[in-house]
Amino acid sequence: MSSTPPGVFQRKATGLVREGRTRDALFYNIMWSSVALTFGFFWLFYAVYPGANAIIGFLIAGALGLPGAFLYAMLTQVMPRTGGDYVFNSRALHPSIGFASNFSYVFWLAVVIGVYTTYIAEYGLAALARTIAGYTGATWWLDVASWLTSSWGLFIVGTLLLIGSATLFALGGLRLFFRIQFWVFIVYVLGALLLPMLVGLFSGDGFAGRFDAYAANLGVTDASTKLAASATDAGFASTSFSWSETLKSVSVWWFIFGFIYSSNYFAGEIRMQRRTHLFSMPGAVALVVIILLLLTPSFLNIAGYDVMAQFGLADPASYGFAGAPAYAEIVSIASGSGIIGSIVIIGFAVSMIVWLPQTILLASRSMFAWSFDRVVPEQLSAVEPRTRSPLTAILVMLALSIASTAVYAFTDWFSSLAALLGLSFTLLVTAISGVVLPFRHPRLVAGTSFGRRVLGIPLLSLVGGLAVLGFGTAITILLIDPWSGASLSEDPLMIIVVGVVYVVAVAIYLISRAIRRRQGYDLDLAYRELPAE
């Protein structure tokens, strides 16, 4: 037995130090939050948000996500179980709502995965092929880049990557994935974050000259002039700062700050230190803000807002590209070095590649939680004995992901941001859970350090209320921003689709409940609070 802090006596027993470290959960949240992808996105989207200020945009997005980060941390501390928001919402609101909100989250993850697979092909592999052509003059690499950005190129490469991710789990299980992920993270930080900062700081003036030289190897002379001319034809005009455009651009940054709490999904597998989640979730928000505060000005030092907007608007063929360059390729051009450029593009690509298995893993954890409560058949969480991989769940997610890749490769049904609305509604439901939990399960909350009241309001309800405001504002922006893929003006069907997914999920729950009752199981028992008086 030991006496730890003053006044606390612990005896010899198992589990006293079986706790995860804060930095590991922080690391996980940052890995999943797609900083590089979003940053890459923004410079393309900048053309459609003329006058938007990147720094103000991500600061607003960070502020909207911060109360939610605290709320997720608190709820994870109160109910640390595998399944994350499914557990919170099914217990705090109603089992059908908990299932529907989590089902919707998994559905929209399956939709958004197509963004990643097609972007890997277009802005990762195609950009890499073009970089090799741009620095060596070997023009057949241009044909490779062109094929990679064609519909079939996007689909085939995306599908192969997805099958590779699923095979990784099937053959090597989680252990192999995490071993790979560690090295991927190093490449990601070096290539997608540190090198761009350094190139931005030290590349100096002369981007236009380097771009011209690079494009000359692709067969186009005086490319910077042609870029500007094509952008002007497409409607580009230098614009002064605009608050409304800056607010709308929050849609893009929401890709990071709306989804930086994912460590809640493995909370059930390891007991965290008392304040781990409080540091790792809001901490991830703060850390990403710092990264972006460093990355943005250094990137702006390369070529400035106007050139970035031109890249977003101009026809890529006018300056010899098969597709507009994302920030990784722009950094590559600015570096003037094929090797540095390749490392940056590889870092950018692997940050998206690793997101695929991470997402499959997250979805399979949710499916496990549904299956554990018998809402869906047990087979969905069946585990392969040797690797402990949930094979059925992985196969289901693989099929959905390939379908999503096909949609993004061959159609324009969804914009890159379209899934954000569906994903954000789950966040909003969780925020409402935070508000009502202290009233529906007072004992559950009272036993934690979040049981106190502020101005007579339960602390959890107060933070939940702020999260409702944050998530609600973000959803409002998505509904207003015509480029979000979910705006009421341009894509009025999207909110109906989001609603239909919820209705389908509630129906699945109710049907499952009826079937289980006939089989002798009462699903309601899984969520029933036992009296403790």
Next chain:
Amino acid sequence: MGLFKRRERTGGADGPAHRLYFATDIHGAEVLWRKFLSAGAAYDARTLIMGGDVTGKVVIPIVATDEGWRADLYGDVQTATGEDQLKALEDRIRNSGLYPHRMTDEQVAEVGRMDEQRREAWFAEVMLVTFRRWLALAEERLEDGVRCFMMPGNDDPAGIDGAIEEATRVEACDDRIVEFGDYRMISLGYANRTPFDSPRELEEDEIYARVSRLADQVEDRDRLILNLHVPPHDSQLDIAPALDADLNVVMSGSEPKLVPVGSTAVRELIETYQPLLSLHGHVHESPGATKIGRTLAINPGSDYHTGRIAGCLVTLAPDRVRHQFVTG
């Protein structure tokens, strides 16, 4: 339409179904014990089984001060004035799986000066007061017709065995064969060796010997239940974070490295005797159910520090066994 086929709620031609509720690893959380006692009525279960690790790990001194009382919960200092506030503070501590103990500053200092052996004995005394109260609570709360079995787990000190044996409504089941309904149950609270050197650990061959000695006495293994605190090795019910020499979690990339920590002897016992059902706990973070041969093996896991009790309802019939995880 097999999916919609109605199954009989009874056990069919060979007799009625028997529903039991199994929970484990409540680690001193009083609110969970109270919930456990109410599970018979809430779930319509005729048998309750508590699978071990029932006592807590931490004593929180509530120190008398000039203004009232003060407790230090890992740096979160809480105060109380008056008996009502003091009782509320004690309830909060109890429900978190900790033992509140009213003391003076001098007594706290004295315990701090004790050597390990004396402090373990002091802890056992403090713990036993609460544990006896729990058993008394069971006498008040358990409904007629509901049988309640309890065994210690690897974390429980030696003192609680006697208290369980003396209890009137709670029945001891450790290291013996007990009967309920048409079923016979063999229980063992010991675990295989852990890095924590907890009070009840055995070598694998000793675990096998103790259980097989009892299992050999049971002829009808179609109605045999094993209630063994530690889960079978490499069964999906025993996956826990790997620990290094300093008992820190080993990380693999950004997530904890998970490894099987169950007992090879328990696995061998299940494979050899093929009971109808085997019940386990010990590894909180690995809830689930799996089949080992024809045996359904279950670990409901534990979230004891959340105030919610993780359990499993098991319906036994001569020709089958069904289970449903519940969190109350």
